[in-house]
Amino acid sequence: MPDQQPIAPFAVSTGDPAGIGPEIICKSWEARERAGLSPFFAVGDASALAAQWDGPIRQIDDPAKAVDLFDEALPVMQVLECGPVTPGQPNADGAQCAYQSLEAAVGLARSGNAGAVVTGPVSKAQLYAVGFTHPGQTEFIAERCGVGRHNAIMMLAGPDLRVVPMTTHIALRDVPAALSIKLIIDRVHATARGLTRNFGIEHPRIALAGLNPHAGEGGKMGREEEEFFIPAVQQLLADGCNVTGPLPADTMFHAAARAEYDAAVCAYHDQALVPLKTLYFDEAVNLTLGLPIVRTSPDHGTAFAIAGKGIARPQSMIAAIRMAGEVVANRRREEAA
Secondary structure, three states: OOOOOOOOOEEEEOOOOOOOHHHHHHHHHHOHHHHOOOOEEEEEOHHHHHOOOOOOEEEEOOOOHHHHHOOOOEEEEEOOOOOOOOOOOOOHHHHHHHHHHHHHHHHHHHHOOOOOEEEOOOOHHHHHHOOOOOOOHHHHHHHHOOOOHHHOEEEEEOOOOEEEEOOOOOOHHHHHHHOOHHHHHHHHHHHHHHHHHHHOOOOOEEEEEOOOHHHHOOOOOOOHHHHHHHHHHHHHHHOOOEEEEEEOHHHOOOHHHHOOOOEEEEOOHHHHHHHHHHHHOOOOEEEEEOOOOOEEEEOOOOOHHHOOOOOOOOHHHHHHHHHHHHHHHHHHHHHHO
């Protein structure tokens, strides 16, 4: 079998230039050797990076040049001059820069010129003000990749916990109506496929959290488990999926329980994210399943309140870049098998 081509450098969109995105990207470059990061380049406005960091920056016009420059400077592909940047004070020009850097980074990954996309934190309110019409970056990337919005699935991952919320940014009162046997089956199958493709787990183990306290207590605390979850699990087991549940969510996330599964599929946003962020607030990574490209992101926001103060912690961005490298390597091994 011929040797595979080298992995292209990763495109890291800077996010809102007035947030902590520029700072944590620069700090990730500083940590490149000890963190074992694959070569990457920032996509955005070089001046926004320079406003928060006095380290070496080199503008590039070709992603391939990032590899040769990576050891001596942070490569940056300039997409838009967003004018003077004041950390902590977002504006329309900065939002437009965030929008364009995301668009460019995804395009580079789709064309194969970038090996993966790592997205910096954005302000949705600022993006909406400049014409962004998607619920978030995940939905935008899915559309650009020709993937249906509901087939691009958010997985949040820490060192020994991966979670997938079946419903995301909807009101808690709307969650029961959003659940169905089909949704549960689809999300569990997608999670299992994602674990195999992205993490190299040949026989993934899935834990399914119930919706209600005590997983409904046999219908005494809610009927969703009886009506949706149990029939879905029966079908999943018949399909050959290694799934357990529905389980009481309050006993799923201690250390011994986490050792029994490779990912937890949860009913709603906070049921998944509260345990992950409690355990790994500075290390959590958002990985999008179901895309033809690799996309990861730090699992935090713009943190305008601390932008420009030099105190932003880069661990989640470092973890996102490192995970992108691991996922790319696992996908290449699967394709070569």
